[in-house]
């Protein structure tokens with residue numbers, strides 16, 4: 001299994017290009033199930049999660065062409081030839097549940113394996129299911145699979161999410177595009193990935209209003225057509241790489257970055273003493289002398305501070321001057337990086353959903369283990385500023401969500417390399 005070796009202490013200077021958003025692309029690809037014409041996605045990221053979604057869609061009868069070395073994906077679904085999303089694929093990635101709404105909307109039936117638990121908490125899909133029932137689907141849970149039917153087609157309805165769910169909003173948004181009549185989604189997620197999906201669906205002919213607000217109104221149409229859509233920039237990759245110079249010092253431009261995608265995160269970074277400038281091609285982050293200031297962070301649905309940047313922010317605050325509190329409100333059990341950071345000398349005390357971080361002057365390199373996608377990158381960030389060598393093992397987590405992390409960071413002067421199994 002590959003690991004990543006980081007030798008800390010090098011300042012970072014240069015430019016990092018931001019890729020298309022993994023989470024947006026994982027919702028856009030299943031949208032292709034809604035039409036018999038091809039959907040072309042440009043600016044697609046090249047990641048193992050995208051390959052997993054490709055395998056899933058191919059298993060349902062889609063043809064997926066990867067052009068320009070995987071930067072462009074063309075997904076064609078002349079017909080769905082298999083309506084069962086198998087456990088072996090779904091268990092690898094929760095986002096697989098996003099094929100349920102589109103298959104049901106197009107053909108009136110679908111069978112999808114339940115994703116099961118995952119490393120960062122229980123993460124049920126009950127809201128996806130309740131929402132589809134509100135649109136008239138009949139659901140039956142058998143042998144770990146959801147058997148869904150809506151033989152006469154889905155029907156528009158008003159559905160209010162009891163808690164904000166990104167995936168739930170995406171599944172219902174897609175399903176409602178082909179439902180009869182009007183659907184109103186209340187307390188909907190407002191993440192940029194939702195807006196991107198709505199934008200793509202509109203290009204396919206869907207009638208959607210209110211995306212980006214907590215009430216989305218969808219007027220069902222008879223059929224959707226093909227379209228070409230550029231995937232929005234990855235705000236989590238952006239935030240992660242903004243933290244690299246913030247932690248290691250230096251000045252890095254994030255090309256393709258936009259402040260509006262990560263506004264709450266930028267506010268916190270500035271509070272901690274990091275400079276952010278908007279440029280013509282993106283954002284520039286500068287950290288000069290002096291310690292980072294301690295600051296408190298509470299994760300929340302967009303436009304709040306993203307849970308997917310909490311682990312990386314903890315790596316920054318581990319060396320701040322003073323005590324910071326990080327409160328995780330989206331997922332239970334999302335502090336698995338804390339004991340690993342502690343192996344590097346960080347002082348972190350986790351009580352329930354809050355981590356109390358007492359900044360230390362310097363972290364020390366250590367062998368550490370990645371436990372999930374965002375945790376793994378937080379350990380790499382910590383390693384950039386630590387004294388000596390940090391070796392992060394189990395980096396397959398990293399490859400699910402970060403494209404060429406070693407190349408992007410070493411181009412700015414970081415001393416980082418991947419060590420393959422053969423070399424170990």
Ligand code: UD1
Pocket residue numbers: 023024026094095121122123124125126127128129163164165166167168307308330331332
């Ligand atoms: C998406 C992102 C993930 C991010 C998360 C929150 C993708 C592929 N993944 O995940 O990176 O961390 O948003 O920003 O886009 N919940 C329920 N029942 C449901 C659905 C969700 O109780 O049916 C709960 C979850 O357990 C969690 C909260 O709602 O506590 C938010 O989850 P949700 O927004 O649905 O996250 P995902 O779409 O899975």
